[in-house]
Amino acid sequence: MKIAPSILSANFLNIQKDVKIVDQAGAEYLHIDIMDGHFVPNLSFGPAAVQALRPMTDMVLDCHLMVEQPDMYIQQFAQAGADVIGVHVEATPHIHRTLALIKENGCKAEVVVNPGTPISAIQELLPFVDAVLIMTVDPGFGGQKFIPEVVNKIRQLTKIRKKEQFWFEVEVDGGINDTTIKECASAGATIAVAGSFVFESEDPSKKVALLKELTKDE
Numbered sequence: 442m443k444i445a446p447s448i449l450s451a452n453f454l455n456i457q458k459d460v461k462i463v464d465q466a467g468a469e470y471l472h473i474d475i476m477d478g479h480f481v482p483n484l485s486f487g488p489a490a491v492q493a494l495r496p497m498t499d500m501v502l503d504c505h506l507m508v509e510q511p512d513m514y515i516q517q518f519a520q521a522g523a524d525v526i527g528v529h530v531e532a533t534p535h536i537h538r539t540l541a542l543i544k545e546n547g548c549k550a551e552v553v554v555n556p557g558t559p560i561s562a563i564q565e566l567l568p569f570v571d572a573v574l575i576m577t578v579d580p581g582f583g584g585q586k587f588i589p590e591v592v593n594k595i596r597q598l599t600k601i602r603k604k605e606q607f608w609f610e611v612e613v614d615g616g617i618n619d620t621t622i623k624e625c626a627s628a629g630a631t632i633a634v635a636g637s638f639v640f641e642s643e644d645p646s647k648k649v650a651l652l653k654e655l656t657k658d659e
C-alpha cells in the first residue's frame with residue numbers, strides 16, 4: 442500500500458522540513474487538500490502552495506480539490522505541478538467533462554466520493570479514471586474520526602475493479618491510523634492518506650514507517 446501524508450496537519454512554518462521527513466521515510470504521495478469555503482466549510486491552499494511544494498520533492502503531488510466549479514482551477518493546479526487531481530462527484534453535474542479536462546492538462550484523473558455517496562454514483566466513470574478516492578470522513582477538516590461503515594464501499598469498489606480488470610488506484614482519506622489502515626488495506630485500498638496521525642506525532646518518520654510496515658503485504 443502507498444502512503445500519502447496530508448500536509449493539512451503539517452507545520453506550515455517549516456513545511457520544507459516536514460516534506461523532507463515524510464519523503465525520506467518512504468511516503469510515495471504527498472496529499473494536498475484544496476478547500477474553497479463553499480464546497481466544504483474551510484479554507485486551505487491554492488495553486489501557489491502547490492507551486493512552492495513542487496521543487497521540494499519528487500513524491501507524487503496528489504491534489505484533492507474540495508471546491509465548487511472545479512473546471513475553473515484544473516489548468517492552474519496542473520501548471521503548478523500537480524501529478525494527480527481529484528474532484529468530487531458531488532461538486533459538479535459534469536464530472537465526466539472535468540475528468541477529461543484533468544487528463545488534457547497532463548495529470549492523472551481521480552474521482553472522489555463522500556461518505557454519504559454510493560459507489561453506484563461513480564460506476565459509469567470507472568473506465569475513465571486513474572484513481573478513486575473514498576472519503577472515510579466528511580471532508581473539510583483533519584483529525585476527524587474514521588467512519589467504519591465506509592469500509593463496505595471499499596469492498597464493493599474492489600470487487601468491481603477485479604471483475605472488470607480496472608487498474609485505478611483505490612485511495613482512502615480521513616481518520617487513518619495504525620488500526621483503520623489495516624481495515625482499509627484488507628478491503629482493497631491501495632493508497633492511504635494520513636494527516637494528523639503522521640504530523641501531529643512526535644516522530645512523523647516513524648508513523649510513516651509504521652503504516653508502511655502494517656500494510657506491506659497488501
Ligand SMILES: O=C(CO)[C@@H](O)[C@H](O)COP(=O)(O)O
Pocket residue numbers: 447449450472474505578579580581582583584585614615616617634635636637638
Ligand atoms: O481531505 C481531508 C479532510 O477533508 C483529509 O485529507 C485530511 O487532511 C485527513 O486528515 P486526518 O483525518 O488523517 O487527520
